[in-house]
Amino acid sequence: MKVRKESSRIIKPLYEGIPPPTTNSIPLCVFDKVTYDAHIAIIYAYHPPNPPNATLETGLRKALSIYREWAGRLSKDDEGEPIILLNDAGVRFVEASVDIKLNQVMPLKPSAFCLSLHPSLQGIDELVQVQITRFTCGSMVVGFTAHHLVADGHATSNFLVAWGQACRGLKIHPLPLHDRGMFRPRNPPCIEFEHRGVEFKSQNLENIQNLHDENVKGGIVVVDQVHFSLGFLGKLKAKASAMNGNNKPYSTFDSLVAHLWKQVTKARGLNAYQTTNVKISVNGRMRMTPRIPNEYFGNLVLWAFPSSKVKDLLHEPLPCGAKLIHDTVAKVNDNYFRSFIDFASSQKVKEENLVPTADMYQAVECPNLEVSSWLRFPFYDLDFGGGSPYVFMPSYYPSEGTILLLPSFIGDGSIDAFISLFEDHMAMFKQICYDLD
Structure with missing residues (x-):
C-alpha cells in the first residue's frame, strides 16, 4: 500500500487586480514567539464526488491572496527579531494517488501510514503544504501542514474554511484581521504574575524532569x-x-x-x-x-x-x-x-x-x-x-x-x-x- 507522489510544485497567490508589493514584512507578536516552533499536520477524508485538483489549486491560490502570511517565509529583521516576509514565495502543492479504495484503510487510525498522506514536516521553507491523495473509489484525502509560528488552530481553521469558500466560487467571508501590532505593553507595565517557568524558561538551565516511574x-x-x-x-x-x-x-x-x-x-x-x-x-x-x-x-x-x-x-x-x-x-x-x-x-x-x-x-x-x-x-x-x-x-x-x-x-x-x-x-x-x- 504505497502512496505515489505524482507531482510537487510551488503555487503562489492569485490576486484580483494589481498584486501588492512583495517587499513588506510582519513582525511576530509576543504570542507567536512563545508558541511551538514547528509544523503541524492534519488530515481530511472526503467521499466522492470531489472537485478536480485544478479547482483545489485555484481556490488555494485565491485564499492565499487574502491570507498572504502563509505564502511568505519566516525570517529576521535587522535587529534579529523574527518576522514573516510577505514575499509571495508560495506554498507547496502535492498530487498523489494510491491503488486501493479508501475503505480498505478505514477507520483511519493514528499510525505511521498517516505520514504518507501529507508532505514531510522537516527541513522545509514553505509555511503551508498541501497534499491531495486520490483513491481508486473516487475518495480524496487532503493532508495539510502549517507552521505554528504563523497562526494557532483557531486562525488556521478560519483559513481552511476560506479555502473551501474560494473553491466553491464564494466570496471569502469573514475576512481575517491581520493586525499583530495590537498587543502592546501598558505604560507603565504591570507584571502581576510569574511568567518564568510558565511561558518562559532559562536557556542556561537544563530542563530536568524527576521521573519516578521506571517504565519511562x-x-x-x-x-x-x-x-x-x-x-x-x-x-x-x-x-x-x-x-x-x-x-x-x-x-x-x-x-x-x-x-x-x-x-x-x-x-x-x-x-x-x-x-x-x-x-x-x-x-x-x-x-x-x-x-x-x-x-x-x-x-x-x-x-x-x-x-x-x-x-x-x-x-x-x-x-x-x-x-x-x-x-x-x-x-x-x-x-x-x-x-x-x-x-x-x-x-x-x-x-x-x-x-x-x-x-x-x-x-x-x-x-x-x-x-x-x-x-x-x-x-x-x-x-x-x-x-x-x-x-x-x-x-x-x-x-x-x-x-x-x-x-x-x-x-x-x-x-x-x-x-x-x-x-x-x-x-x-x-x-x-x-x-x-
Missing part, C-alpha cells in the same frame, strides 16, 4: 484514538458536577479532562507523592478585554497548569479535579494575558536569556499531560464543493503524554481523544478509560 526509561510510545459517546459524556459531566450545588455545572471539557488526567495517572502507576500537572491551551480571543475578534489571524494562546499531588488526584472524587481545572483555567484571564504581554515585551526576556517552554519535540511529558482542544474549531466546515469531510484527524504524533480532543465525525456531540502514552501505560489506560468509579 526506554519505553515505546504508542498513539491511540478513544471514543467518548454522548451518553458517557453526559454521565461524566453529571458526576463531575455532583458537588457543585446550585452553581453552574462544569463543562464537558472540564469533566473529560479531569477524568482523563485521573485515569492516565492511574495507568502510569506514579508515586503517590509525585506532582502531576496538565498543560491546557487557553484561547485569548474570548478572554481579553475588549474581546479580540474571532477573525484575528495569528497566535493568541497561553496555557493553564492545574497541578496536584498524585495521591490527592486519585483519592479525591472527580468533582475536585474538575474544580481544579475549571478554577485554574479561569485565572488565565485578561489580567493574566496583559501581564504576559508586559513581561514578554520587556528587556527581562533578553537579559535573563529566556526561551519559550513550548517544545513540540519534547518526547516525554510523564508525569504530566498536555491537552489541546479542537472542539470549537470549524474544521468540519471545510467544504470544497462535495460536502463536509467524513473524517478529520491530526497526523501521527507519538509524543508521550499529549492528548488532543476533537469532535467525533459522527456529529452527535461525542468526542474523540487522540492519546499518546507508553505502550504498557496505554494498555492499562484502555482497560480503565470508561470507569466511572
Whole structure:
C-alpha cells in the first residue's frame, strides 16, 4: 500500500487586480514567539464526488491572496527579531494517488501510514503544504501542514474554511484581521504574575524532569484514538458536577479532562507523592478585554497548569479535579494575558536569556499531560464543493503524554481523544478509560 507522489510544485497567490508589493514584512507578536516552533499536520477524508485538483489549486491560490502570511517565509529583521516576509514565495502543492479504495484503510487510525498522506514536516521553507491523495473509489484525502509560528488552530481553521469558500466560487467571508501590532505593553507595565517557568524558561538551565516511574526509561510510545459517546459524556459531566450545588455545572471539557488526567495517572502507576500537572491551551480571543475578534489571524494562546499531588488526584472524587481545572483555567484571564504581554515585551526576556517552554519535540511529558482542544474549531466546515469531510484527524504524533480532543465525525456531540502514552501505560489506560468509579 504505497502512496505515489505524482507531482510537487510551488503555487503562489492569485490576486484580483494589481498584486501588492512583495517587499513588506510582519513582525511576530509576543504570542507567536512563545508558541511551538514547528509544523503541524492534519488530515481530511472526503467521499466522492470531489472537485478536480485544478479547482483545489485555484481556490488555494485565491485564499492565499487574502491570507498572504502563509505564502511568505519566516525570517529576521535587522535587529534579529523574527518576522514573516510577505514575499509571495508560495506554498507547496502535492498530487498523489494510491491503488486501493479508501475503505480498505478505514477507520483511519493514528499510525505511521498517516505520514504518507501529507508532505514531510522537516527541513522545509514553505509555511503551508498541501497534499491531495486520490483513491481508486473516487475518495480524496487532503493532508495539510502549517507552521505554528504563523497562526494557532483557531486562525488556521478560519483559513481552511476560506479555502473551501474560494473553491466553491464564494466570496471569502469573514475576512481575517491581520493586525499583530495590537498587543502592546501598558505604560507603565504591570507584571502581576510569574511568567518564568510558565511561558518562559532559562536557556542556561537544563530542563530536568524527576521521573519516578521506571517504565519511562526506554519505553515505546504508542498513539491511540478513544471514543467518548454522548451518553458517557453526559454521565461524566453529571458526576463531575455532583458537588457543585446550585452553581453552574462544569463543562464537558472540564469533566473529560479531569477524568482523563485521573485515569492516565492511574495507568502510569506514579508515586503517590509525585506532582502531576496538565498543560491546557487557553484561547485569548474570548478572554481579553475588549474581546479580540474571532477573525484575528495569528497566535493568541497561553496555557493553564492545574497541578496536584498524585495521591490527592486519585483519592479525591472527580468533582475536585474538575474544580481544579475549571478554577485554574479561569485565572488565565485578561489580567493574566496583559501581564504576559508586559513581561514578554520587556528587556527581562533578553537579559535573563529566556526561551519559550513550548517544545513540540519534547518526547516525554510523564508525569504530566498536555491537552489541546479542537472542539470549537470549524474544521468540519471545510467544504470544497462535495460536502463536509467524513473524517478529520491530526497526523501521527507519538509524543508521550499529549492528548488532543476533537469532535467525533459522527456529529452527535461525542468526542474523540487522540492519546499518546507508553505502550504498557496505554494498555492499562484502555482497560480503565470508561470507569466511572
